[in-house]
Amino acid sequence: MPTSTGPVPTTGRVRRVLQDDPRPSFFTSAIDGAPRWAVGALTALQGAALSLLAVTLPAVAVFVATSADPANADVAWTRAVVVAANLWLLAHGVPATLGGAVVSVVPLGLTALAVFTCYASARRSGQATRGAALAGVAAYTLLAVLVAVVTGAGGTGVLRALLGGVLVGGLGLGAGLLRRPEAPPWARLVAPVRDRLPGGVAVGLRAGLLATAGLVLLASVVCVVWVVAGHAAVAQVVAGLSLDAVGGVVLAVGELAFLPNLVVWALAWVVGPGFAVGAGTRFAPAEVVAGPLPAVPLLGALPDAGGGPLLAAPALVLAVGLLAGLVLRRWSTPVRPRDVVVALAVLAVTVGSLVALLVAAASGAAGPGRMAHVGAHVGLVALLAAAGTGVAAACTSVPFDPEVRAAVRRGRERRRAAAAAPAPRAGDDATPTGPDATG
Numbered sequence: 429m430p431t432s433t434g435p436v437p438t439t440g441r442v443r444r445v446l447q448d449d450p451r452p453s454f455f456t457s458a459i460d461g462a463p464r465w466a467v468g469a470l471t472a473l474q475g476a477a478l479s480l481l482a483v484t485l486p487a488v489a490v491f492v493a494t495s496a497d498p499a500n501a502d503v504a505w506t507r508a509v510v511v512a513a514n515l516w517l518l519a520h521g522v523p524a525t526l527g528g529a530v531v532s533v534v535p536l537g538l539t540a541l542a543v544f545t546c547y548a549s550a551r552r553s554g555q556a557t558r559g560a561a562l563a564g565v566a567a568y569t570l571l572a573v574l575v576a577v578v579t580g581a582g583g584t585g586v587l588r589a590l591l592g593g594v595l596v597g598g599l600g601l602g603a604g605l606l607r608r609p610e611a612p613p614w615a616r617l618v619a620p621v622r623d624r625l626p627g628g629v630a631v632g633l634r635a636g637l638l639a640t641a642g643l644v645l646l647a648s649v650v651c652v653v654w655v656v657a658g659h660a661a662v663a664q665v666v667a668g669l670s671l672d673a674v675g676g677v678v679l680a681v682g683e684l685a686f687l688p689n690l691v692v693w694a695l696a697w698v699v700g701p702g703f704a705v706g707a708g709t710r711f712a713p714a715e716v717v718a719g720p721l722p723a724v725p726l727l728g729a730l731p732d733a734g735g736g737p738l739l740a741a742p743a744l745v746l747a748v749g750l751l752a753g754l755v756l757r758r759w760s761t762p763v764r765p766r767d768v769v770v771a772l773a774v775l776a777v778t779v780g781s782l783v784a785l786l787v788a789a790a791s792g793a794a795g796p797g798r799m800a801h802v803g804a805h806v807g808l809v810a811l812l813a814a815a816g817t818g819v820a821a822a823c824t825s826v827p828f829d830p831e832v833r834a835a836v837r838r839g840r841e842r843r844r845a846a847a848a849a850p851a852p853r854a855g856d857d858a859t860p861t862g863p864d865a866t867g
Contacts, residue, residue, distance in 0.1 A: 467553070468560030469567035472601060475549035476571050479542040480516050486678050487512040513579050516542075519685075520572055520592030521789070522585045532792030533802055536688035539596065539789075546600025547607075554604060556611035561601060568597030628771035631760045635771070636778025639752040639817045643783065646744055647695035651687075654694070654729040661728035669723060683726050690726060692790035695783065696804035697731070699812045700742045703791075703804040705730065713738040719798070745813060749820025757825040772822050780814030 491508035514524035519538035524531050546568065554560060572593035576586045605611055622630045655662070671679060693703040693711075702712025705727060710717040715734040721727045731738075752775060760771055784806050791803020 464555045464557050464560040465563035467555050468557075468563035468601075471549050471554040471560070472546065472564035472568040472597060473571060474553065475546035475597075475600060476542075476568055478545040478549065479519075479538070480512070480575075482541060482545075483516050483519075483538065484509060484512040486681050487515075489674055490678055510579060513575050517572070517576055517579065517581065517585070517589060517592075520589055520596055522576055522581055522588045522592065523792075529796040530793050530800075531795065533686075533689065533794045534789040534792075535685035536692070536786075536789060537685035540688060542596050543600040543603075546597055547604040550601045550604025551607045552604075554601070554608060556605045556608040561605055564601045564605075565594060565597045568601065569593030572597075626770060627764070628760065628767035628769075629774050631756060632771035632774025633778055634759065635752050635756040635821070636775040636782070638755060639748055639775060639779050639821070640782045642748040642751065643695055643698070643745065643779070643813065643817075644691065644786075646748060647691045647698055650694040650698060651691050651729070654690075654731060658729040658732075662725045665723055665725045665728045669725075679725070683724075686726060689790040690729070692786045693804065695813075696787060696809045698741050698744055699783075699809050699816070701805055701808045701812065703802075705802055706798040707801040708798070713741040722795070722799070742812075742816065745816035746820040749817035750824050752817055753821030753824030756821055760825075768826060772818055772825065775821055776814040776818030779817045780810040783813045784810035 487508040511526065514522075514526065515535070515538065518524045518531060519535055519542055521534055550564065554564065569590060570593075572589040573586055576589035581589065606614060606617075669675075669679070696703045697711060697713065700713065702710055702714075704710055705721060706719050708717070709719045711731055711734075713734055716731055718730075718732065721730075756771055756775065760768065787804050787806045787809050791806065793800040794802040
């Protein structure tokens with residue numbers, strides 16, 4: 429049968445082949461022709477722009493709504509953009525000067541929003557490579573520093589913008605890139621570092637993160653109880669403000685921005701020392717010393733009484749520590765009794781460090797006068813949280829650990845053997861003296 433060796437006629441249709449290859453190519457990225465470092469930088473700028481826009485739009489809306497007021501006739505719309513930029517920097521740890529008052533309390537809700545926008549941008553448009561990740565964090569940090577310089581932040585503010593940009597950009601972009609299809613598994617990524625850690629350190633870090641998450645979850649439940657119990661006071665404050673539609677939206681955004689701060693204050697309340705909202709005030713399980721508060725609906729949910737059954741609130745920290753100890757005993761495979769002690773120490777240090785970071789961010793100045801003192805004592809809250817979880821975890825992990833029990837058993841056997849050994853008789857070990865001693 430003859431075969432045709434000529435050109436095969438085409439019908440005008442082009443067959444397209446879809447390639448599902450998770451491995452990235454060097455010159456293939458979300459933007460055609462762009463190298464991976466450029467994709468990382470553009471991904472970070474996109475995430476930063478989204479969070480900055482989310483703050484700018486309410487500020488501009490307030491300016492438009494109040495532009496008809498004669499008192500604001502000389503205020504330009506750029507002033508609203510500057511205020512929004514200061515709030516965005518405040519979410520990264522840079523103190524802001526608003527209305528002549530210094531505000532240093534970080535709105536953790538805006539910080540979470542910035543982390544989420546970076547995460548969403550990296551997961552959608554990023555490339556899970558080392559160069560793209562480093563370029564993204566560098567671009568986000570440079571943008572934060574640039575905004576700080578433009579808004580007139582001093583040297584300390586620029587340094588805080590640098591550190592805040594690295595922290596927020598690193599968390600958001602890193603989490604988003606790890607969700608990419610071409611990203612390596614987290615266990616394989618951290619395996620080189622984990623394998624070099626001494627025994628018990630890796631398990632202690634995991635248990636410490638779990639214990640901190642448990643404390644935050646516990647504080648969130650306490651916040652819900654506060655809001656439900658104080659809903660009448662919250663409604664009364666909202667009714668007294670007489671807000672229009674724009675004012676209500678702006679107030680809602682502001683409340684959401686500082687809602688995580690209330691969770692951190694509840695964490696300080698559960699641990700025991702409590703927190704302050706203004707100089708001379710204290711909200712703790714032992715007592716409540718209240719004072720005049722700003723007309724903010726969120727503050728209507730603060731507890732109004734202390735003592736009695738509330739004195740047992742710090743026992744909840746011990747409960748979280750007991751659970752962390754059970755998890756620590758299940759995850760750990762100690763070779764020596766010292767590994768258990770190391771794991772417990774790392775757990776306590778991890779909890780104390782993370783709690784101190786949260787309390788420090790949620791504390792500071794929230795305005796002039798009395799409101800220059802808001803939040804909790806960083807060192808005391810972190811120390812009590814670390815001690816409570818560490819001691820409770822030791823109670824559920826040390827007595828039941830096989831290596832520790834074996835070491836205790838060997839120690840008992842040595843003491844029994846030493847007690848049962850016959851005592852040396854007098855003169856057995858006497859050193860010969862006299863003329864025969866020297867031969």
